[in-house]
Amino acid sequence: xxxxxxLSGEIHTDWREEVxxxxxxxDVTFTAPVTDHAASDDCGxxxxxxxxxxxxxxxKGAKINAIRTRHAIEEADVVVVRFGEKYRQWNAAFDAGYAxxxxxxxxxLHNSDHAHALKEVDAAANAVCxxxxxxxxxxxxxxxxxxxx
Numbered sequence: 001x002x003x004x005x006x007l008s009g010e011i012h013t014d015w016r017e018e019v020x021x022x023x024x025x026x027d028v029t030f031t032a033p034v035t036d037h038a039a040s041d042d043c044g045x046x047x048x049x050x051x052x053x054x055x056x057x058x059x060k061g062a063k064i065n066a067i068r069t070r071h072a073i074e075e076a077d078v079v080v081v082r083f084g085e086k087y088r089q090w091n092a093a094f095d096a097g098y099a100x101x102x103x104x105x106x107x108x109l110h111n112s113d114h115a116h117a118l119k120e121v122d123a124a125a126n127a128v129c130x131x132x133x134x135x136x137x138x139x140x141x142x143x144x145x146x147x148x149x
Contacts, residue, residue, distance in 0.1 A: 001027060001143060002027040002028070002029070003027065003028050003029070003077040003078060003139075003143065004028075004029045004030075004031060004075055004076050004077050004078075005028050005029070005030050005031070005076060005077065005078045005079075005080060005139065006030075006031050006032065006072045006073055006075075006076035006078070006079045006080065006099075007019060007030055007031070007032045007080050007082070008032070008033060008069070008073075008079060008080065008081045008082065008091075008092055008095040008096075008099075009080075009081045009082035009083060009084070009089050009091075009092035009095065009109070010082045010083060010084030010089055010092065011033070011035040011037060011040075012037075012084060012086065013084060015082050015084075015109070015132045016030065016032055016035070016132075018132035018133070019080070019132040019135050019136050022132060022133045022135075022136030022137070023135075023136040023139050023140065026136075026139055026140060026143055026144070027143065028139060028143070031072045031075075031076065032072075033065065033068060033069055033072070033091075034065065034068065040061065040065055041058070041061055042057075042061060043060075043061050043064050043065065044057065044058075044059070044060025044061035044062075044063065044064050045057050045060060045061070047064065048060050048064075062091075065091075069091075069095060070098070073095060073098055073099050073102065073104065074102065076099075076104060077104075077105065078104070078105045078106075078107060078139070078142075079095065079096075079099035079104045079105070079106050079107070080106075080107045080108075080109060080135055081095050081096040081099070081106070081107070081108050081109065081121075082109040082110070083108070083109070083110040083114055083118060083121075084110075085111065093121060096108065096121050096124065096125070097121075097124070100124040100125075105126050106124060106125045106126055107125060107126060107127045107128075107129060107135055107138060108121055108122055108125040108127070108128045108129070109128075109129045109130070109131075109132065109134075109135055110128075110130070111130055112130060115128075
């Protein structure tokens with residue numbers, strides 16, 4: 001059974017690579033947003049032209065990035081959304097809500113310090129993890145029926 005897993009959210013750490021390494025051997029294709037922060041922020045003005053107002057600069061980029069994000073979430077069997085330590089990932093909250101609205105299997109990844117702030121997001125999820133390894137173990141279990149260890 002081949003699955004596509006969309007890895008959304010925080011782009012400042014290597015959590016995606018950790019999940020992929022821990023999920024080696026599984027029939028999984030991982031997809032993700034553009035993780036080059038500068039490219040993601042500036043794609044709109046680089047393609048459609050400069051904007052003197054930062055709001056419209058960001059607006060152009062967000063709408064172009066949404067083309068990729070929406071398609072990837074719609075095509076995914078499982079959506080994993082990571083909320084990181086240092087940055088507010090409002091886009092991750094959108095991705096979680098969009099995936100939940102589409103009825104996608106949803107796994108949320110964040111540390112325990114964020115549990116209260118993300119309680120509504122967590123309530124929409126099928127699972128809430130604190131480590132990338134836990135995400136991979138969930139994938140291993142649902143794909144193979146095997147428990148860790």
